[in-house]
Amino acid sequence: MATLDILTQNLRQKVSATASSTVQTLSDAQYCAGFQILRDAEWETYKDFIIPQLSFLLAPLFNSRTHASVLEIGPGPRSVLGYLPSYLRRKVSRYVAFEPNDICAARLEEWLCSASDTKSPLPCLGSRPDIHRRPFVLNSNVKDGGGSNDGIGSFDIILFCHSMYGMKPKRSFIEQALEMLVKEPEDGIVVVFHRAGSLHFDGLACHQTASFPTGIIRVANDNDILDCFSPFIAGFLMKDAKLDRDVRVKWREICRALGCCEEAQTISFSTPNVMFTFNRHAATLQELAAQVPLLEGGKMVKNQQARLHNPASTFRPLGIRQVQRCVEWAVKCRIGLTVVGGGHSGHCLWPNVVSIDMSAFDQIHILAAGSEGDELGSDAGPLVVTGAGCKTGDVVRKTLEAGLTIPLGARPSVGAGLWLQGGIGHLARLHGLACDAIIGAVVVSVYSGQVLCVGLVPSQHWPAGAVRPDNEADLLWAIKGAGPNFGVVVSVTFKAFAAPTYLVRNWSIPLRDGLEARLRLGDVAQLARKLARNCSTDAYLFWDNKQLHLGVTMFESAVTQLPFGIPTPAHTVLGPEDNSKIVDGVSLFETE
Numbered sequence: 001m002a003t004l005d006i007l008t009q010n011l012r013q014k015v016s017a018t019a020s021s022t023v024q025t026l027s028d029a030q031y032c033a034g035f036q037i038l039r040d041a042e043w044e045t046y047k048d049f050i051i052p053q054l055s056f057l058l059a060p061l062f063n064s065r066t067h068a069s070v071l072e073i074g075p076g077p078r079s080v081l082g083y084l085p086s087y088l089r090r091k092v093s094r095y096v097a098f099e100p101n102d103i104c105a106a107r108l109e110e111w112l113c114s115a116s117d118t119k120s121p122l123p124c125l126g127s128r129p130d131i132h133r134r135p136f137v138l139n140s141n142v143k144d145g146g147g148s149n150d151g152i153g154s155f156d157i158i159l160f161c162h163s164m165y166g167m168k169p170k171r172s173f174i175e176q177a178l179e180m181l182v183k184e185p186e187d188g189i190v191v192v193f194h195r196a197g198s199l200h201f202d203g204l205a206c207h208q209t210a211s212f213p214t215g216i217i218r219v220a221n222d223n224d225i226l227d228c229f230s231p232f233i234a235g236f237l238m239k240d241a242k243l244d245r246d247v248r249v250k251w252r253e254i255c256r257a258l259g260c261c262e263e264a265q266t267i268s269f270s271t272p273n274v275m276f277t278f279n280r281h282a283a284t285l286q287e288l289a290a291q292v293p294l295l296e297g298g299k300m301v302k303n304q305q306a307r308l309h310n311p312a313s314t315f316r317p318l319g320i321r322q323v324q325r326c327v328e329w330a331v332k333c334r335i336g337l338t339v340v341g342g343g344h345s346g347h348c349l350w351p352n353v354v355s356i357d358m359s360a361f362d363q364i365h366i367l368a369a370g371s372e373g374d375e376l377g378s379d380a381g382p383l384v385v386t387g388a389g390c391k392t393g394d395v396v397r398k399t400l401e402a403g404l405t406i407p408l409g410a411r412p413s414v415g416a417g418l419w420l421q422g423g424i425g426h427l428a429r430l431h432g433l434a435c436d437a438i439i440g441a442v443v444v445s446v447y448s449g450q451v452l453c454v455g456l457v458p459s460q461h462w463p464a465g466a467v468r469p470d471n472e473a474d475l476l477w478a479i480k481g482a483g484p485n486f487g488v489v490v491s492v493t494f495k496a497f498a499a500p501t502y503l504v505r506n507w508s509i510p511l512r513d514g515l516e517a518r519l520r521l522g523d524v525a526q527l528a529r530k531l532a533r534n535c536s537t538d539a540y541l542f543w544d545n546k547q548l549h550l551g552v553t554m555f556e557s558a559v560t561q562l563p564f565g566i567p568t569p570a571h572t573v574l575g576p577e578d579n580s581k582i583v584d585g586v587s588l589f590e591t592e
Contacts, residue, residue, distance in 0.1 A: 002258035003270045004217065004233065005197050010254050011234040015247060022243060023236040032103040034232020035076050037225060041217040045273055049212035050161065050193050051083050053275050057208070058088055061156065061187055067093035067124070071155040071180065073136045074163025075099055077107035081159075082121030092122045095129040096152050098136040105133045138172055154182045160192045164199070171202040178280055187334075189277050196272035199351065204282040205312040205335045206352045212273040218266040219255070226252045226267075276352055281333035285313050285354070288329045292322045295357050301343030302413060314340070314355040320444065320451060320463050323488055326356050328449035337446075339488055342391055342415020358416070361387035361490060364398040367458055383439075384494040385461050388416045396585045405499040405585050407431040412589045419492065420483025426555045426588065430533045431497055435480040440493035442466065443479070443486070454479065456493050463490075500534075500557035501584055504591045505570070505577040507552040517541060520550050527573050534558060537570075553591070 002010075015023065026034065039046075062068055068091050072079055075097050081089065095112070099105040112121055112129045122129070130152065158177045167173045174190055181188035189207060192199075196211070219229055230251035231237040238244035259267035295314040301307060317323045330337050340348045340357045349355055365385040382404055386395055393412025399405050407427035409418050423434025431437065440455030442463060451466040454476040469475055478486045511517045524539045531537065537554045554570055554577075556562060562582060571577075583591060 001216075001260040001268060001270045003272070004195060007255065007258055007269055008233050008235075010258060011230055011251055014250050014254060015234075015236075015238070022239045024239045025236060026231060028101050028103045030228070030231065030237070031101055032077065032107075033228050035101075035104065037219065037229045038217065038232060039076065041219045041229075042215065042271055045212060045215040045217075045271060046080065046083070049210075049215065049273055050080060050275075053193075053210050054080065054159075054191065055084055055088060057189065057191060057277060058084070058157065061189070062088055062091040064185065064187070065091065065156065067091060067126070068156040069094035069153070069182070070096070070157045070159065071152070071177075072097045072159045072161070073177075075104075075108060075159075075161065076101075077104045078111055079108065079121065080161050082111070089122055090124045093124055093126045094155075095122055095125060096132070096155070097129065098132045098134065100133065100135045102133055105131050136173070138176060152180075154180055156182055156188045158188075158190045160190070160194075162193055162195065164192060164194060169202065170199065171204055174201055174204055174278055175283060178278060178282060181280055186280060189279050192276045192278075194274055194276070196274050199274065199276075200310045201276070201278075201282075201312070201352050203285060203312055204278060204352060205285055205333075205354050207277045207279045207282070207334055208275075208336060209277070209350060209353060210275040212275075215271040215273045216268050217271050218262075218268050219259070221256070221261065221265055221267050223252060226255050230255060274351070279334055281335060284329075284333055288315065288326065288354075289313070291325045291329075292317050299340055299343065299349065299355070299357055301340065301348055303344055303346050303348065305346040306343065306349045309349040309351045311338070311349050311355040312352050314349075314357050316357045316360060318360045320442075320490055323356065323444050323490060324449045324451065326354075327444050327446055327488060330354070331447070331449060337488075339388075339484065341388055341417050342413055344411075344414050345417050345484075348417075356488065358388040358488075358490075361389040362394065363387045364390055364395060365458075365461065366399065366402045366404065366496070382496045383456070383458065384496045385458060385491055386416075386419075386494060387491050388489050391415050392418060393586070393589060396589075399496060400499050400585050403499050404496040406434065406437055406494045406496055408434050410589070410592050416489060416492075417484060419494075420479065420481075420489060422481055426502070426536045427497075427500075427557060429531075429536055430557065433481075435483070437494045437496075438476075438480050438492050439495050441476065441479050441483075442490040442492075443475070444488040444490060445469075446487050451490075452487070458493065461491065461493075498559045499585055500559045501562060501582055502588050502591075503556040503558075503562040503580065503582050504588070505554045505556075505580040507550075507574045507577050509550045509552070509574065511548045511550055513548075517548060517550065523573050524550075524552060527570060530569065532556075555588075555591075 070092055099108055109131045164170060177190045227248045238247050255267055259269050262268055292315045295316040299314050315326055336353050338348055338350050338353055338355045340355050367383040369382045384399055384406060392408045392414045395406060407425055409423055409425045419434035440457045442457055443452045445452055451463050452469045453462055453466045454472045475486060483489055528537050535556045540551045542549050542551055552574060
């Protein structure tokens, strides 16, 4: 299913460069008709994302006021505010809009004014809605009350709902809107809803964000509807009547070819949506940059989705105090943060959100058994204190030098997100998930910026000024599996185990057909259920030399001598392995 952006590109490409001089903009009637078709086609997105998100944003703000003022940019013939819950709509006492389309503006004013008080979309307006039938433009002197947007006052909420298309530079429009927020109270916000694509605000930091990747529009598979819809998406039509008819026929074909015809009556396109909100602190990144170094050269991350995201800025703190400053600034300014460890998460970088890169916290410290005295008891084993900037490969390599290991994952480049969110590896059946080995952590609270120590933190790794929180047990429990959501984790203390060696066996079994594949996979599943705790197995299907194959890799770990060459139940089920070898924890990465 193509996205709306891809459809737009294809519609425009169909009109050749030589014919570009023969295009014309849509009339108000044509624009309004196309606008209405699109809004109806994506009503599910409004119902499931835009209206709930807007309600969630406005509820605390409106609850703190007896009444509120709203400026909406490009609402079309109806404002999305009219679909909010009644208790929110009744708080709007002043409504101003910029709607350059005369027909849409007239319908909007009629919709807001003609209904009775009991059925009015905004029943508690103190005066008639103020609909400006012109674009919202940039004014160099907006702060002084001059320019073409002058005389409209200030607002608690300023809303751009699918109306920033064509506005450039977008940062300047948001900055202007921020200047139009009320000075007191200071919790006014600018809200932007946008169909996902490239939307970067050049260093403005978001207050809150949300995404809706499953948005879909469904357009009627009807020639008349498509002839109205496609010029609106393309943004123009042809001056010559015959050429216009020919182009519309081609545009129908493109719509039907790129869209998903789930039913004969509709054509569907993917329209992921995003929401960004800004408060008056959005442009204060320089305050933080004066205290914490910026990451030089940008951050290379593994996750392909995260690579598409342009953060507002990325800071690289060099010590705990600088992490605190990041959090304190974010708390004071009510601005969101993301944290980057190994870069495998799709959320480590987020559009227009400030990121904290933890790569400087890459120290690994190994403490011998009993070095912490009575804190863990006389039978306590060795400990490993690992910084949040460490990678799995670094930890395995460092601990192996001391004859130890931690049950981490199978990829050496994965960072702290692995052990803070579970972490499955070849030792999981024997020692549990990576998070199960966590017995303590140093965390910077996202509520106060205070440094917290939870669980066992060796005395020599206890930061100055750190405290134990009242909810220490709950916080440690949460960190062991959902860690990224409960603070900025600076380091964790792991329980370590004796480092094993691994016997790795590989099978590649040709398959006749899908039925044999299902039977063989069933055999492997039965075999896996009976394996000893120190064993694990991977099974996968692959195509090679025009034939389907089943690949099986079995891992057996032991701290003593491995049973190399001894028949096992796996041989009964799978036959002799194609190859096998014994490796240590570092070389194990290369066997995947």
